[in-house]
Amino acid sequence: MTMSAETRHAAAARVTCEDLVVFLNACFCCTGQREFYSDGHAQTVSIEFLHDYIRGNYRRLYARTLAAGVNHFNRARIVTELLASSRDLDPVERRDEGRLVVAALRSLPAPRAYRALLAVRARGVNNRRARAIVRDYLSSRPDLQFDAIKYRGKLRDLILHTHLRLPDELGGFLFKGWKQRRYRTPLLETFRQAHFSDEALYELPFTVAEGMAARRKIDRAVFLRRIAPRLTALERLRLQAAAAREGVDALAIDLARAGLTRVAIYLLSLPPVERRERRAELQAALDGAARRCLREAPLALGRVAAVLDRSYSTTGSPDKPRRSLAVALGVDALLRAASAEYMSFWTPAIEDPLMAGPRGQTDLAGPLLDALEARPDLVVIVSDGFDNDPTGGAGEVCRVFKARLDPAGRTTIVHINPVFDAPELGPRRLGPGVPTLGLRDAEDLPTALAFARFAAGDLSLADLEDYLARRVDVFLRRADVAPLEGEA
Amino acid sequence: MKFDETSQGLGLRGLQIAAAQAVGAVRLVPLLKEHVREDLRLGTHAFGDERPRAVGVRGQADRPDVAYCSYLPHAYVLRWSSDGTAVAARGAALSDKQLGLRDVGGVRVLHRMIRQEGPGALRFLPLHLAMEGFLSLHFGGPDVAWSEYSRQALSHGLSPRRESAVLGSYVHGLEDAVRMFEIHERQVGALVFVADALAAMVVFPHPDDYRALHRSLVRDFFGELVYQYAILYDDVPAHRVAVREAEIADLAGLRAAVARARADWAEFSGDMAGRVLREPLRWQTLRQVGPFRLRRFMSALRPDEDNHIGEAIVRDSGELEYCKTFRLSAAQVRRAYLLEKLAQNLWDLARTAEALGVEVPALLVRLLNAGFGYLLKEHVLKNLPTGTV
Numbered sequence: 001m002t003m004s005a006e007t008r009h010a011a012a013a014r015v016t017c018e019d020l021v022v023f024l025n026a027c028f029c030c031t032g033q034r035e036f037y038s039d040g041h042a043q044t045v046s047i048e049f050l051h052d053y054i055r056g057n058y059r060r061l062y063a064r065t066l067a068a069g070v071n072h073f074n075r076a077r078i079v080t081e082l083l084a085s086s087r088d089l090d091p092v093e094r095r096d097e098g099r100l101v102v103a104a105l106r107s108l109p110a111p112r113a114y115r116a117l118l119a120v121r122a123r124g125v126n127n128r129r130a131r132a133i134v135r136d137y138l139s140s141r142p143d144l145q146f147d148a149i150k151y152r153g154k155l156r157d158l159i160l161h162t163h164l165r166l167p168d169e170l171g172g173f174l175f176k177g178w179k180q181r182r183y184r185t186p187l188l189e190t191f192r193q194a195h196f197s198d199e200a201l202y203e204l205p206f207t208v209a210e211g212m213a214a215r216r217k218i219d220r221a222v223f224l225r226r227i228a229p230r231l232t233a234l235e236r237l238r239l240q241a242a243a244a245r246e247g248v249d250a251l252a253i254d255l256a257r258a259g260l261t262r263v264a265i266y267l268l269s270l271p272p273v274e275r276r277e278r279r280a281e282l283q284a285a286l287d288g289a290a291r292r293c294l295r296e297a298p299l300a301l302g303r304v305a306a307v308l309d310r311s312y313s314t315t316g317s318p319d320k321p322r323r324s325l326a327v328a329l330g331v332d333a334l335l336r337a338a339s340a341e342y343m344s345f346w347t348p349a350i351e352d353p354l355m356a357g358p359r360g361q362t363d364l365a366g367p368l369l370d371a372l373e374a375r376p377d378l379v380v381i382v383s384d385g386f387d388n389d390p391t392g393g394a395g396e397v398c399r400v401f402k403a404r405l406d407p408a409g410r411t412t413i414v415h416i417n418p419v420f421d422a423p424e425l426g427p428r429r430l431g432p433g434v435p436t437l438g439l440r441d442a443e444d445l446p447t448a449l450a451f452a453r454f455a456a457g458d459l460s461l462a463d464l465e466d467y468l469a470r471r472v473d474v475f476l477r478r479a480d481v482a483p484l485e486g487e488a
Numbered sequence: 489m490k491f492d493e494t495s496q497g498l499g500l501r502g503l504q505i506a507a508a509q510a511v512g513a514v515r516l517v518p519l520l521k522e523h524v525r526e527d528l529r530l531g532t533h534a535f536g537d538e539r540p541r542a543v544g545v546r547g548q549a550d551r552p553d554v555a556y557c558s559y560l561p562h563a564y565v566l567r568w569s570s571d572g573t574a575v576a577a578r579g580a581a582l583s584d585k586q587l588g589l590r591d592v593g594g595v596r597v598l599h600r601m602i603r604q605e606g607p608g609a610l611r612f613l614p615l616h617l618a619m620e621g622f623l624s625l626h627f628g629g630p631d632v633a634w635s636e637y638s639r640q641a642l643s644h645g646l647s648p649r650r651e652s653a654v655l656g657s658y659v660h661g662l663e664d665a666v667r668m669f670e671i672h673e674r675q676v677g678a679l680v681f682v683a684d685a686l687a688a689m690v691v692f693p694h695p696d697d698y699r700a701l702h703r704s705l706v707r708d709f710f711g712e713l714v715y716q717y718a719i720l721y722d723d724v725p726a727h728r729v730a731v732r733e734a735e736i737a738d739l740a741g742l743r744a745a746v747a748r749a750r751a752d753w754a755e756f757s758g759d760m761a762g763r764v765l766r767e768p769l770r771w772q773t774l775r776q777v778g779p780f781r782l783r784r785f786m787s788a789l790r791p792d793e794d795n796h797i798g799e800a801i802v803r804d805s806g807e808l809e810y811c812k813t814f815r816l817s818a819a820q821v822r823r824a825y826l827l828e829k830l831a832q833n834l835w836d837l838a839r840t841a842e843a844l845g846v847e848v849p850a851l852l853v854r855l856l857n858a859g860f861g862y863l864l865k866e867h868v869l870k871n872l873p874t875g876t877v
Binding site for chain 1 (some may be wrong): 510670671672726730736737739745749753
């Protein structure tokens with residue numbers, strides 16, 4: 001069969017658009033970690049295939065997805081892929097990619113950025129471009145001395161690979177061993193002293209001091225109490241259980257500053273009794289986090305109903321304990337703050353969402369019908385897509401509702417899925433009629449909702465390119481990098 | 489094993505079937521209890537080590553030396569009250585001594601299949617109760633000393649009689665399916681299908697007992713066919729809801745259609761387990777405690793259909809409180825079927841052959857193939873035609 005050039009072109013554009021939507025959706029939620037329904041290996045194989053496929057076929061767009069709000073794991077992965085294969089690029093493309101990569105590295109947390117660059121080393125790639133990017137990244141670090149202490153091994157390996165010159169005493173510190181000399185730089189000198197003096201130990205970052213304390217057999221409770229002032233906000237959250245076990249009460253956390261999903265995860269880690277006692281405080285923290293989140297990414301919605309899954313599968317895995325449930329809780333708080341009128345329907349039903357635990361079967365059809373009866377403008381379903389009571393009930397309700405009861409499309413239904421389903425190469429769908437969006441952090445809900453129209457398949461490749469171009473502009477501006485040249 | 493009653497299946501009085509959950513080739517169908525009562529609870533006592541255990545069997549006064557040997561991962565401890573007051577589940581609280589565990593020559597010996605542990609508590613060995621009944625079927629051997637039977641068969645009966653089964657964790661995909669299963673709020677049991685063949689039915693007295701014992705499903709044993717099906721089949725089609733959109737006019741109609749689909753699938757799941765739930769079963773009562781009867785059963789043996797054995801606790805009102813079934817493999821059915829036919833015809837080979845519609849040599853071949861050669865004298869088995877069944 002022969003096809004005219006236009007038809008072929010249109011078909012190619014459609015396929016490109018669909019592939020890219022699948023890829024972006026996967027990149028919103030997949031972290032390569034074990035999930036409830038699939039193991040870590042299946043996840044890794046699945047996401048690696050997607051990266052290879054998209055990079056091989058649509059390299060230009062692949063680079064631009066860095067700006068689309070994909071999660072840290074995938075952003076780092078894209079950086080590595082781009083740096084490790086650049087032989088056949090023309091100079092303009094190479095420059096544009098470079099800018100995106102630089103911006104992406106600056107947007108990543110330091111350990112992830114270092115790991116992404118070290119992955120390039122593991123691929124056996126060392127060229128002028130990679131070295132220039134590493135040089136740029138290191139010069140953009142606010143405090144390289146601090147990095148040399150906290151990420152000592154990573155920085156050392158990176159320098160070993162790229163042969164870059166380090167300022168001041170850093171070169172000697174990393175390569176000649178700290179025992180050989182005294183340092184003029186205060187932080188390096190503290191690190192040296194910490195090997196001998198307790199006082200100096202507590203001046204170091206927590207992760208560094210922790211190892212030394214263990215080697216020196218310092219009592220855990222004493223250590224936690226004295227290192228408390230040096231802890232970062234995330235470390236504080238993470239160490240709550242350990243501190244409680246050791247009887248240390250100095251690790252006060254400021255819930256008013258933590259991110260939405262973090263607050264939800266922390267809340268779910270508490271036993272029911274404590275949750276009941278601190279109910280008002282926790283609710284305020286959750287609402288505060290939602291409001292803060294909306295201040296950064298505004299979202300104004302009308303009449304909204306949410307169907308939220310707290311079934312047993314939201315237990316997640318040892319790698320991501322209760323993450324799906326935390327995302328549901330976060331989305332609940334975020335939608336309550338963002339909409340004029342809000343109703344939530346949990347499955348299985350629960351009176352107080354703050355007391356929710358992962359338990360019971362997934363019946364999405366019933367709560368979805370309840371939600372639709374309220375005639376909202378937007379219905380958000382947060383679930384891992386394994387709808388088993390009855391199987392496929394929610395997808396069927398959505399399909400029939402759209403076809404028979406709401407042909408004009410007054411009500412929009414969106415399915416938010418925090419779980420990457422490895423065999424499906426994306427978040428598991430409820431049915432063909434409902435757009436499914438991957439989501440790792442509840443904070444990214446505005447981004448996900450903006451992407452919903454692409455996931456629904458209503459928009460073309462040109463629209464998608466437009467969308468990406470706009471995101472790229474913002475992304476580069478935020479990272480203080482010059483705009484792309486190839487956009488014309 | 490002597491049967492004292494025949495009934496039309498286990499039935500599902502007091503239980504509801506809920507929506508099936510399928511993972512790979514395994515489909516688990518939850519059974520929910522309509523009215524949860526507190527007067528019967530089941531706890532588990534796990535035996536830590538993996539040494540084989542012998543169980544001294546009582547009830548055969550003429551044969552005190554009969555022992556039942558198997559891998560026994562755990563015992564169940566039943567607690568009940570006759571007046572309907574609540575009792576607590578108690579399992580691991582019992583010491584080895586209380587459970588009657590002794591070490592004899594490296595084999596740990598339990599005393600009796602069912603044992604009273606003080607007032608209101610009963611220890612028994614799940615599934616082994618049913619399997620012991622199956623093995624003891626016509627265990628005494630020929631009642632009439634026909635000349636064809638060997639001296640061994642006449643003096644010791646079928647002893648030693650043995651059957652094999654597969655541990656649940658060796659059934660491919662069962663462990664994953666059990667892990668990923670989402671337990672319902674009032675769930676007390678499950679129908680286990682492997683490649684849509686009924687592998688087992690499990691019911692416990694209380695939802696909390698089920699929640700505690702759900703994972704122990706992989707420590708039960710399963711028939712050979714179940715093991716093979718699990719390897720041969722990758723997955724089973726999900727019981728998906730389908731609504732005819734032309735019939736839907738409003739949301740209430742849609743809700744009703746979903747409810748109808750759910751009910752249809754539940755009924756279908758019940759039909760898939762029809763052999764245990766509706767077809768005739770033969771029962772033997774083992775123990776009566778308060779208003780509860782502990783019994784074991786066997787389906788009418790038909791070599792061309794699936795056959796199940798099991799044990800159950802039934803309340804006086806007919807509600808099923810506890811149940812576990814085991815699907816016999818084809819070879820096991822054949823063996824039991826031959827024994828039953830022989831017993832019906834007073835172990836006369838000629839009459840049995842006539843009842844089965846075959847010649848005597850063909851019957852002998854069937855006995856030999858079924859593993860009962862040791863019952864017959866050597867010269868009887870000589871010069872048998874090959875290939876006839």
